[in-house]
Amino acid sequence: MISIVGSGRVGSSIAFLCVANGVDDVLLVNRDKKKALGEALDIASAIPANSNFSIRGTDDYSEMIGSNIVVIAASVGSYKKDRTETMELQVKMIKDIAKQVKQCCPSAIILIISNPLDVLTYFFQKETHLSRFKVIGIASNLDTSRFRYYISETLSVPQSSISHALVLGEHGDSMVPIFSRVKVGGNPLFSMIDNRDSITSNVRNYWKKLRNYKSRSQFGIAKNTFDVINSILQKKEIHIPASIVLDGEYGERDVAMGVPVKINQNGVFEIEKIKLDDVEMSSLKKSSAKISNDIKSLHV
């Protein structure tokens, strides 16, 4: 069973993809029970005729018992300029949720979606003492989709011609698109663009641009999260950048941030060490310091 805590835009979109693709039973857990019941009832109409699986809604965490994957997409407020605006409230929320999840599903793989992503991934793992390899913050693969989108727009090439695109570090203003490894049609991206500034700024501000037109994003993160869920359930490996508490990798410890990881049905089984250029390495250090400062600034 997949339990999804938070039945808002993102949680319900992830549930919809899981149900429509018939991957497992889904439980929506929401603070306001009516919302969970309503979304579950709506999404239930997307269960394929040949599916063995169901979707239910609840406000009772004990119904999560037996889940092998728990997705946290809950949120208590919205931010306007920076994902850390609601940090104090969100950290209190994630600590409460963490206690319940630990009690009900201590061996589940946890996918954190809520923002500020890296700070919440950190606090969830610290609160539960679950293995750091089972508490995975999903966002850098979304940022990578956005990086690929802007490379494709800038060079007027299809995304299929772009390989090795990656975004690491914070899911926030200090995120680090990795240009040095990207190939377009087999050639280095650096042979086609003059500098990284414009694409970097566009990737970092993608969510702000989107908010000029609609309230908040939901489909990109839903698809990126579904891909992780699906590969775990299918017992396949997926190689993506994701946030995980670090213990010396990339020279950082006691902080969570996006790094390249390999995930299988047991969680993260390898943190990949990839070569970065000097600009990228120094930006990653700054990104890690930003998240550390956010963590230390909290009085919760």
Ligand SMILES: NC(=O)c1ccc[n+]([C@@H]2O[C@H](COP(=O)([O-])OP(=O)(O)OC[C@H]3O[C@@H](n4cnc5c(N)ncnc54)[C@H](OP(=O)(O)O)[C@@H]3O)[C@@H](O)[C@H]2O)c1
């Ligand atoms: N990782 C990424 O790349 C990414 C991308 C997009 C969004 N996000 C983040 O994902 C989160 C959800 O976004 P959204 O647009 O779906 O927000 P939303 O529509 O406001 O939904 C949040 C839901 O969480 C519920 N909730 C709050 N506290 C809860 C708790 N303790 N237990 C259970 N449910 C609780 C709320 O319940 P009520 O109905 O009672 O208010 C609400 O239904 C946000 O933090 C957002 O920033 C992350």
